Amino acid sequence: MADPAKRKRIVVIGSGFGGMAAVKGLKRIDAEITLVDRTNHHLFQPLLYQVATAALSPADIATASRALLRHQPNVGVLMAEVTGIDKERRLVHLAGGRDLPYDFLVLAVGAAYSFFGHGSWRRYAPTLKTLTDALSIRARLLSAFEKAEECGDPQLIKKLMTFVVVGAGPTGVELAGTIAELARSTLARDFKAIDPRSARVILCEAGDRALAAFPRRLSEYAAKALQSLGVELRFGEAVKEIDGHGLMVGETRIEAANVLWCAGTEARPAANWLGVAAARNGAVIVGPDCAVRDWPNIFAIGDVASCDDGSGKALPGLAPVAKQQGKYVAKVIKARLAGMPAPGPFRYRNYGTMAIIGRSRAVADFGGFTLTGFPAWLTWSLVHLMLLVDFRSRLTVYVNWSWAWFTYGRGARLLMRGTEEEASRPPDAAR
Amino acid sequence: MADPAKRKRIVVIGSGFGGMAAVKGLKRIDAEITLVDRTNHHLFQPLLYQVATAALSPADIATASRALLRHQPNVGVLMAEVTGIDKERRLVHLAGGRDLPYDFLVLAVGAAYSFFGHGSWRRYAPTLKTLTDALSIRARLLSAFEKAEECGDPQLIKKLMTFVVVGAGPTGVELAGTIAELARSTLARDFKAIDPRSARVILCEAGDRALAAFPRRLSEYAAKALQSLGVELRFGEAVKEIDGHGLMVGETRIEAANVLWCAGTEARPAANWLGVAAARNGAVIVGPDCAVRDWPNIFAIGDVASCDDGSGKALPGLAPVAKQQGKYVAKVIKARLAGMPAPGPFRYRNYGTMAIIGRSRAVADFGGFTLTGFPAWLTWSLVHLMLLVDFRSRLTVYVNWSWAWFTYGRGARLLMRGTEEEASRPPDAAR
Numbered sequence: 001m002a003d004p005a006k007r008k009r010i011v012v013i014g015s016g017f018g019g020m021a022a023v024k025g026l027k028r029i030d031a032e033i034t035l036v037d038r039t040n041h042h043l044f045q046p047l048l049y050q051v052a053t054a055a056l057s058p059a060d061i062a063t064a065s066r067a068l069l070r071h072q073p074n075v076g077v078l079m080a081e082v083t084g085i086d087k088e089r090r091l092v093h094l095a096g097g098r099d100l101p102y103d104f105l106v107l108a109v110g111a112a113y114s115f116f117g118h119g120s121w122r123r124y125a126p127t128l129k130t131l132t133d134a135l136s137i138r139a140r141l142l143s144a145f146e147k148a149e150e151c152g153d154p155q156l157i158k159k160l161m162t163f164v165v166v167g168a169g170p171t172g173v174e175l176a177g178t179i180a181e182l183a184r185s186t187l188a189r190d191f192k193a194i195d196p197r198s199a200r201v202i203l204c205e206a207g208d209r210a211l212a213a214f215p216r217r218l219s220e221y222a223a224k225a226l227q228s229l230g231v232e233l234r235f236g237e238a239v240k241e242i243d244g245h246g247l248m249v250g251e252t253r254i255e256a257a258n259v260l261w262c263a264g265t266e267a268r269p270a271a272n273w274l275g276v277a278a279a280r281n282g283a284v285i286v287g288p289d290c291a292v293r294d295w296p297n298i299f300a301i302g303d304v305a306s307c308d309d310g311s312g313k314a315l316p317g318l319a320p321v322a323k324q325q326g327k328y329v330a331k332v333i334k335a336r337l338a339g340m341p342a343p344g345p346f347r348y349r350n351y352g353t354m355a356i357i358g359r360s361r362a363v364a365d366f367g368g369f370t371l372t373g374f375p376a377w378l379t380w381s382l383v384h385l386m387l388l389v390d391f392r393s394r395l396t397v398y399v400n401w402s403w404a405w406f407t408y409g410r411g412a413r414l415l416m417r418g419t420e421e422e423a424s425r426p427p428d429a430a431r
Numbered sequence: 432m433a434d435p436a437k438r439k440r441i442v443v444i445g446s447g448f449g450g451m452a453a454v455k456g457l458k459r460i461d462a463e464i465t466l467v468d469r470t471n472h473h474l475f476q477p478l479l480y481q482v483a484t485a486a487l488s489p490a491d492i493a494t495a496s497r498a499l500l501r502h503q504p505n506v507g508v509l510m511a512e513v514t515g516i517d518k519e520r521r522l523v524h525l526a527g528g529r530d531l532p533y534d535f536l537v538l539a540v541g542a543a544y545s546f547f548g549h550g551s552w553r554r555y556a557p558t559l560k561t562l563t564d565a566l567s568i569r570a571r572l573l574s575a576f577e578k579a580e581e582c583g584d585p586q587l588i589k590k591l592m593t594f595v596v597v598g599a600g601p602t603g604v605e606l607a608g609t610i611a612e613l614a615r616s617t618l619a620r621d622f623k624a625i626d627p628r629s630a631r632v633i634l635c636e637a638g639d640r641a642l643a644a645f646p647r648r649l650s651e652y653a654a655k656a657l658q659s660l661g662v663e664l665r666f667g668e669a670v671k672e673i674d675g676h677g678l679m680v681g682e683t684r685i686e687a688a689n690v691l692w693c694a695g696t697e698a699r700p701a702a703n704w705l706g707v708a709a710a711r712n713g714a715v716i717v718g719p720d721c722a723v724r725d726w727p728n729i730f731a732i733g734d735v736a737s738c739d740d741g742s743g744k745a746l747p748g749l750a751p752v753a754k755q756q757g758k759y760v761a762k763v764i765k766a767r768l769a770g771m772p773a774p775g776p777f778r779y780r781n782y783g784t785m786a787i788i789g790r791s792r793a794v795a796d797f798g799g800f801t802l803t804g805f806p807a808w809l810t811w812s813l814v815h816l817m818l819l820v821d822f823r824s825r826l827t828v829y830v831n832w833s834w835a836w837f838t839y840g841r842g843a844r845l846l847m848r849g850t851e852e853e854a855s856r857p858p859d860a861a862r
Contacts, residue, residue: 039845039846040573040577040844040845040846041844041845041846057488057489057490057491058488058845059488059845060488062845063844064621064844064845066618066621066622066844067621067844070620070621076623076624077621078580078581079574079577079581079846080581098581098583131845142471143510146471146510149509150509150510150511150529152529187497189501190495190497190498190501190508191497192507193507413471413472413494413495413497413498414470414471414472414489414490414493414495414562415470415471415472415510
């Protein structure tokens with residue numbers, strides 16, 4: 001084992017699919033790895049919409065990073081906020097004034113939703129990226145029905161029971177489909193003054209179809225499946241304004257108490273931290289080895305990186321891309337530490353993409369070969385069950401899913417009352 | 432069926448064990464029942480400490496009241512805050528100005544922790560009564576370790592890793608034991624800079640023993656079991672002061688970033704709403720039929736009621752008391768509606784009481800017959816599994832428990848970052 005004083009320091013920022021794959025890829029090396037994240041967990045984001053729609057609990061889709069990395073002694077996990085990077089002095093600045101020195105840096109901080117310059121809409125149209133987002137959307141959805149039941153005002157009931165999802169990418173389609181199912185099946189018989197089945201669920205998309213990244217045939221299937229669930233589709237019109245009472249879509253005003261934003265994404269501000277070139281969506285432009293130009297010891301992977309797919313197009317912001325890049329970057333770093341030649345340029349292997357629309361409805365695209373309906377849904381379910389990170393989550397999710405599937409019930413329909421303190425948020429006392 | 436206009440209105444306030452038992456007891460009657468609660472769920476409070484210590488998720492121990500009562504068409508569920516009662520005009524006042532008329536009223540609003548006149552301590556010493564409380568305590572416990580790992584200051588580390596539980600009743604004993612297990616087993620190998628096993632867990636009690644409501648032999652077993660888990664016991668000294676940095680116990684100052692309050696309870700303000708006589712702890716004094724004196728159509732049950740046990744002593748604040756009173760009151764109301772003679776006075780049947788100390792350690796008191804250790808723990812586990820309200824919860828809890836028992840792991844170790852909105856709390860927008 002090398003002299004500890006000379007041991008190389010690798011800092012990985014972000015405990016998502018990319019960051020976690022990078023850390024795990026560096027398993028047996030003699031280096032000091034630090035995984036920094038604003039939360040203490042790895043989140044299985046593809047199922048986040050199920051937490052938002054009360055089918056799963058946060059613990060079903062998230063695991064403490066420390067627990068996941070317990071058997072990897074060369075890693076330390078740090079829950080902290082990154083405020084900047086000094087690439088000359090090789091330091092990561094943390095909130096609170098602490099600096100973290102590195103020899104290699106892997107940026108895997110992901111992306112956030114973009115409001116295309118309309119920052120004020122954020123207040124009225126929540127997005128779905130974190131567990132906190134999911135719980136907040138869940139509280140909003142469930143309390144809309146509770147308030148409608150109680151209020152006694154037909155105008156307000158109509159507004160409370162109008163749910164608008166903006167953006168018909170995979171997350172928007174999942175949310176719109178699941179909200180329609182929640183209203184039409186799960187909650188259908190639970191209220192006296194209102195009929196949840198009369199809820200309007202509207203999916204708005206500026207483009208001309210849902211799931212634009214999929215073949216047109218699958219988009220058409222998705223549109224039909226959504227309509228059969230009772231979702232109204234509004235394609236080809238942009239959202240022009242969102243306020244506390246509704247939104248303008250094209251020339252139409254829709255009164256709605258619940259607007260969810262699933263439209264464009266933008267990378268988190270890592271390019272600013274570095275002071276390097278960024279793509280149009282703010283992503284850090286990286287070379288074929290996932291390193292930042294002129295800074296061969298700084299890598300960016302996943303949604304925060306803009307990486308050429310080999311044909312001049314940027315790779316899509318998908319979990320498998322992030323995972324494969326994380327693994328790849330671990331190999332590059334290992335080769336460098338060992339003084340071996342670097343592996344060839346990164347190549348993304350597309351094993352297929354899937355999107356789910358609702359109970360028994362999904363689409364899957366495996367290149368030449370596509371699936372829709374129940375076979376696609378079954379494939380989706382099996383793959384996601386397999387992908388879940390640890391056995392415990394897998395088993396609990398399986399129990400919850402099976403139960404929900406057979407009963408149309410939702411286990412996690414809980415609304416809590418706030419006390420003076422906020423739930424699940426680390427308190428700032430005792431600092 | 433009677434004329435709907437003449438149908439009697441029964442309002443039940445509180446969806447805990449008592450209120451839910453009353454509502455379920457009124458299943459087949461021709462009346463209009465309204466269940467009012469500040470939350471939308473029934474909470475299985477005996478397992479709340481497991482949510483606070485990251486073993487279970489909120490959805491494992493709570494179920495939406497609407498879902499529980501779906502098959503009871505004579506009940507409406509209302510999520511609302513009660514602000515007062517007009518007993519002359521038979522109205523329940525709700526926040527927002529709405530009034531709820533009743534013919535019969537059942538008060539089952541439970542109790543809160545009492546700070547014995549030291550209201551300012553509440554800020555520093557959270558209590559455990561609701562799901563929000565449990566998530567807030569969980570965030571506090573887990574982030575104490577995260578902050579200690581990061582801070583690098585030995586004094587602060589010591590303070591962050593000192594956990595003080597005030598009050599050695601069942602909840603205090605459960606919490607102290609489980610926090611000690613969390614530090615010594617679950618988190619033991621997860622940190623680099625700190626050793627969670629060096630955490631101090633202190634249980635303070637003004638009385639001379641733990642679990643004062645149990646036979647002395649069981650108190651002694653509990654004390655030994657707690658000590659073997661590494662809990663320091665401080666009995667016979669009252670807490671004199673609590674601030675943001677620690678507390679004074681007798682003449683000793685303890686620096687601690689985490690103080691949890693599990694001491695005395697006081698009834699919620701129902702006696703004030705009614706303007707009737709209250710017991711010393713604020714509970715509504717009721718007669719042998721659980722009705723308020725001079726107001727035979729108003730009942731109080733569970734922790735909010737002070738009910739003579741037949742020998743001049745008040746019944747204890749236990750879930751089985753509340754449940755049995757709920758069932759009993761339903762029978763009284765049914766008899767009155769049917770013009771039949773009322774049942775005899777309420778009699779509590781004590782089937783035994785239990786308290787859990789940690790993994791494989793518990794005490795159980797069945798009157799003449801007591802259990803300790805693994806047999807008590809097994810009995811406790813089986814009984815609580817059986818008591819959980821619906822099949823889904825039961826199965827998921829079973830999976831989580833088995834997994835946690837075999838691995839010493841904790842599934843729900845999640846810390847979330849706040850966004851501008853608070854998680855799980857119903858938003859006030861769109862009102």
